[in-house]
Amino acid sequence: MTIKQNFLLLIAGIAVVAGCKQNSKTEQIDKSISADEIKSQIAVLAADSLMGRKPFTAGENKAIAYISSQFKKAGLEPGNNGTYFQDVPMVEITSKPSATMQITGGKTPISFTADSDFVASTRQEVLGVELKKSPLVFAGYGVVAPEYGWNDYAGLDVKGKTVIVLVNDPGYKNGNPAFFKGDTMTYYGRWTYKYEEAARQGAAGVIIVHQTDPASYGWKVVQNSFTGAKLYLTEKDKHMSRCKVEGWITEAAATKLLADAGITGDIRSIARKKGFKAIPLNREISLGVTTKLKYSTSHNVIGIIKGSARPEETILYTAHWDHLGVGKPDAKGDSIYNGAVDNASGVAAIIAVAKAFKASKEKPQRSVVFLAVTGEEQGLLGSEYYATHPIFPLNKTVADLNMDALGDYGSTKDIAITGKGQNELEDYVEEIAKAEGLTTVGDRKPGSGSYYRSDHFNFAKLGVPALDINNGSISVANGADFGEKRQKDYNENRYHQQQDNYSDRMDVTGMMQVAGIMYQIGTKLSNETTFPGWKPGSEFKAVRDKSMGK
Ligand SMILES: [Zn+2]
Numbered sequence: 001m002t003i004k005q006n007f008l009l010l011i012a013g014i015a016v017v018a019g020c021k022q023n024s025k026t027e028q029i030d031k032s033i034s035a036d037e038i039k040s041q042i043a044v045l046a047a048d049s050l051m052g053r054k055p056f057t058a059g060e061n062k063a064i065a066y067i068s069s070q071f072k073k074a075g076l077e078p079g080n081n082g083t084y085f086q087d088v089p090m091v092e093i094t095s096k097p098s099a100t101m102q103i104t105g106g107k108t109p110i111s112f113t114a115d116s117d118f119v120a121s122t123r124q125e126v127l128g129v130e131l132k133k134s135p136l137v138f139a140g141y142g143v144v145a146p147e148y149g150w151n152d153y154a155g156l157d158v159k160g161k162t163v164i165v166l167v168n169d170p171g172y173k174n175g176n177p178a179f180f181k182g183d184t185m186t187y188y189g190r191w192t193y194k195y196e197e198a199a200r201q202g203a204a205g206v207i208i209v210h211q212t213d214p215a216s217y218g219w220k221v222v223q224n225s226f227t228g229a230k231l232y233l234t235e236k237d238k239h240m241s242r243c244k245v246e247g248w249i250t251e252a253a254a255t256k257l258l259a260d261a262g263i264t265g266d267i268r269s270i271a272r273k274k275g276f277k278a279i280p281l282n283r284e285i286s287l288g289v290t291t292k293l294k295y296s297t298s299h300n301v302i303g304i305i306k307g308s309a310r311p312e313e314t315i316l317y318t319a320h321w322d323h324l325g326v327g328k329p330d331a332k333g334d335s336i337y338n339g340a341v342d343n344a345s346g347v348a349a350i351i352a353v354a355k356a357f358k359a360s361k362e363k364p365q366r367s368v369v370f371l372a373v374t375g376e377e378q379g380l381l382g383s384e385y386y387a388t389h390p391i392f393p394l395n396k397t398v399a400d401l402n403m404d405a406l407g408d409y410g411s412t413k414d415i416a417i418t419g420k421g422q423n424e425l426e427d428y429v430e431e432i433a434k435a436e437g438l439t440t441v442g443d444r445k446p447g448s449g450s451y452y453r454s455d456h457f458n459f460a461k462l463g464v465p466a467l468d469i470n471n472g473s474i475s476v477a478n479g480a481d482f483g484e485k486r487q488k489d490y491n492e493n494r495y496h497q498q499q500d501n502y503s504d505r506m507d508v509t510g511m512m513q514v515a516g517i518m519y520q521i522g523t524k525l526s527n528e529t530t531f532p533g534w535k536p537g538s539e540f541k542a543v544r545d546k547s548m549g550k
Pocket residue numbers: 342377496
């Protein structure tokens with residue numbers, strides 16, 4: 001059976017494939033990767049009994065037991081020296097900010113309310129931290145980017161101070177596509193970077209101003225993602241090199257604070273002006289955060305098909321199994337964040353791909369590794385742990401193929417490549433797309449920095465070419481508007497909310513399409529001897545060249 005036939009069978013659940021004769025072999029494959037199976041996997045993984053699959057909970061135990069049993073059933077060998085699990089040591093820090101944030105130094109003190117105006121937490125592994133009249137500085141985008149001649153911290157000593165910074169980067173809506181990649185978010189635009197840079201500068205506190213458009217998500221997402229218990233990989237220095245307080249403030253509260261300090265007008269255009277210099281606000285911030293610490297071990301799940309000719313070289317499939325657990329009840333009393341799309345879909349897809357590999361007559365020459373990672377929702381932790389503690393060496397890892405939050409609105413005529421323009425794996429997508437009569441598109445919202453927002457990023461950071469694809473917006477059955485509308489609906493009403501539930505009405509044919517393409521790419525890579533690389537201009541090319549001894 002050719003790869004092409006195999007792929008068509010993979011998507012047979014969605015399309016009438018003319019001329020494909022059914023024999024016993026094809027029936028077997030068809031059965032092992034049918035739409036029904038994808039659906040039933042999601043139904044199990046997103047069931048209420050798994051309680052939102054939060055690491056360290058009973059939901060984790062159930063989720064990883066189920067996934068490892070599915071790996072075993074698919075015929076995968078244990079991927080970590082005889083076991084399907086990789087321990088991921090973490091610390092859970094439950095931060096509770098003081099009820100209010102006090103701003104002093106102006107005519108009248110200002111008080112902001114926790115949750116509705118700001119969120120604040122710490123990752124220092126201590127029982128509590130406090131900012132006591134810490135001087136406030138508006139540090140623009142909080143970016144140090146030598147390649148763009150940009151330094152928001154130039155000539156600034158922020159020791160003991162708290163910086164207020166904007167989300168995204170100076171290129172956003174700047175009108176110049178060459179400057180910080182224009183509206184495409186660079187890593188400098190990510191909140192993780194803002195926290196890292198403020199810590200490198202020695203600031204005591206860092207507070208990001210939330211704005212829906214440049215962040216690409218609403219305040220609700222900030223509230224849900226940055227309050228309560230947060231998980232981190234444990235560090236030798238107990239994260240004492242991080243800022244004491246890391247937080248976000250609403251745009252309305254920030255506007256009030258900045259106006260009180262004499263800064264009015266569009267803060268983004270002020271901060272992206274060439275030669276912008278950080279502005280001391282002559283105001284101080286007082287805010288405390290108490291913590292509860294819990295050390296625990298979460299788990300990645302890993303299975304392998306050993307290569308027949310070059311087993312030491314690996315193709316890696318990744319999908320995160322975790323989600324947000326149980327939170328506040330919504331209006332209907334639903335408190336479980338089931339994460340059906342995010343990311344039961346991706347786990348279902350890698351299980352389907354594993355089964356397709358095992359069912360294929362052609363045995364892969366390179367090893368194929370399936371890795372369901374923990375802690376993605378808490379900051380891509382499981383993939384960071386694997387990438388920094390790899391079981392199979394990264395310089396022999398040919399590619400990471402990642403699937404996260406696959407669309408449930410059916411198959412599409414276009415396939416979206418996250419962070420399009422990064423590496424040669426995209427050429428494989430193009431080739432397959434062309435053969436299947438599909439087109440490829442870039443990020444739906446290049447400004448949202450999607451390439452830095454899922455597990456493939458931790459592999460990219462260390463040089464492994466990493467690919468993440470999803471369905472585009474042009475629905476095969478219902479036209480362009482449909483895909484567009486359904487994506488918008490998901491982002492507004494289900495993404496990271498209690499409503500990301502499994503439903504019988506889910507159309508998983510788009511998921512089959514994406515899984516099918518990923519399967520084809522993996523099959524091709526597993527039988528090649530070459531290593532695809534990064535495209536010129538990619539920020540990840542240098543590290544790969546170095547690790548490959550180039
Ligand atoms: Zn998510």
